[in-house]
Amino acid sequence: MAMTPVQAARRELTGFTGRLTGPEDSDYPQVRAVYNAMIDKRPALVARCAGAGDVAQAVGFARDHDLPLAVRGGGHNGAGLGTCDAGVVVDLSPLKDIEVDPDARTVRVAGGCVWGEVDRATHAHGLAVPSGIVSTTGVGGLTLGGGIGHLTRACGLTVDSLIEAEVVLATGERVRAAADEHPDLFWALRGGGGNFGVVTSFRFRPHEVRTVVAGPTFWPVEAGPEVLAAYRDFIPHAPRELNGFFLFGCVPPGPPFPAELHLRKICGVVWCWVGHDTDAAARAMAPLLDSTPEPLLHGPGPMPHPALQSAFDAFYPPGDQWYWRADFVNDIPADAIALHGKFGAELPTWKSTMHLYPVDGAAHDRAPADTAWSYRDAQWASVYAGVDPDPAGAGTLRQWTVDYFEALHPFSAGGAYVNMMMDEGQERVRAGYRDNYARLARVKAAYDPYNLFRINQNVLPA
Template identity: 45%
Template structure:
């Protein structure tokens, strides 16, 4: 770990509106804790910024001291890139304010806000935008990576709803970008992640959404192949209001779970609907007639839907994903069979998500080639015992290998950890990657911001 002198730290603290933490501070241990408990890095300094001026000051300090710089928003990413060993963490969590303009249907969101901050601010106006599938995900990292969530088939990806962003670049300057101002940087932020600077605020488009509906249907795991096929066939012609997925999970200890499925592997169909329950029931009637053994069906505010499936913190995590251009019966059988290798009971989930709708029909020019895939398989491992590390990681990798015959090769970086530079390039597409690398060379020529699915600067 780099030991910083008192003079250097005093220089950072002078005029700093937020809080500067070092390992000696009582709040340090909590401040470096991430969602993924496998990540135990120890930064030399954590700069808890109160505004863009603090961020600019912290970037300049990190570069002057030769420190590796990490940027923390929600801290939810599986790779742990929100921390650095011995370096500087620019912690945005205090910058979590959300300002809603209901007339323009926009929200200005602080770089440290999480989904619950955004959803609770927009809900009183019956407005929403595509968010992550849990309320603890950071809005910034989620959106910059593309942003796949429950509302995407109706309202598009999160990045499709990005209207403007305020960015502190590697030289410490603050840039406001949009389609009219710094359009190259604005384009890069639609999927290019945190490669180009520290995003201190985002302006997002909102959509009318007075209410939402959800149906969680449970079966024994052996029913999975028939359930997945029925869901696949239904989704081919489903309206854009319908989202969700098929998920193998540990049956929750809830009243709607049959006793024989509590704490046991179960096959679940999760159906979300952007609208009232009466309309949802009419649309998803064929799915409700498949003979499920447990059910939770409700109309809820969207902010509540977003928090219904929050992953608990403190677990060891490993995720990956494979995007598919088709889902034949053979792929269904392999997907379902691989569920038997999950760590269970645990919060692990073996997920099949549909895209389509406004995802597939959205802007073709952004660097998110995975949006054209109709399906994505997403093994999401969470467990407690380090002795299960190898098993859980192997399960995710084996799931990907099973799906290779139908893979598009595209990668959604928010769904994976560190899987090599080839996968990084696949996340953007080769031509997009080359364009992003040129933009990177303009705004971050020294690759200061490299703790991410990294785009290396190139002229």
């Protein structure tokens, strides 16, 4: 009888120091699970790697046995691109080292860390690396896709703080990618996703961020078109220290929100002023508040940066059903505003949402060709997300998300942020990279000519 992949791996990977798990193991259901419960894939082998050497062995095993290979850090990828059917999952979650050097102002982060762990380590020194808005997100996936969130306008994308990466290539070779070593690979890693290898370690240059003035302002959902029009005109001219993303959603049914607002459909802005000066933050927000109706709630206040980063964690735990669509946006004309108002009022569940993230300010300081992340001229990144714990509602979530996306896509810049895409095909991947795609394809051909790393938003080798 032929050996299963996990049996073969246990026989062949004699130097593997982590844990090899297959369908016959009792903990397999937990080990194969990812954040989005809509993804139900059954890998033949999950290699939980204890170090870069383990990663190289697992990559080599998949390559030599011609098995599909997926790489999983935090497991948050909406499309489930951190797992696969009948293949090998390189699970980086045991790689948890974080080293902060406050004098050099650098932080080295192992590839299995999540952002909450990094936030706590850097915050102790009054520092922060720009990341996303949910602290359970993996460092690797968010970084390699670009990295947008609360600090984008003040500090840039996550990749703008990346200064080097340790990478395991398809050959098993381990290389350092930085401005002075494998510079083409370093360019590609900054937005090109997991196409080029497995990053086992990142080194970032964090920013001086300790306290922020942050929190939401909520208006009735019926005010959505009026508030969105005012927000559209306001945020591009706001000080860089002020970030605020627009949303449609529902008030979460728990503290710190007043009980009378629980589950009410709303539009809103989630603010982040980088600094501790509440008066300066209030002055920066005032032009929007003065030009919109009286809000249901205006809650910004001073808080540690990690508190803001983890504020959504409790409302979006692992195990929900998720379906995403996304686009970059340069302008939001009146017809688009009307459509946003329509779909925002039709949220299928209380967890479903639409976000418009500003990607200007410091993110515009680099040219589109400076990194693989090409949409340096976009004003916003939009995302439509249908979310609910109940698998029975998956079809409804998907339909609302797709309908919303298809209605607004004609008003988009053409492509989307790859971290917020589902598995939508090569045309959408090319649109996400625009003129940078050809260079990415050349780098791909140099470092992964046989496309071993293809379970991702895939760039085809030139």
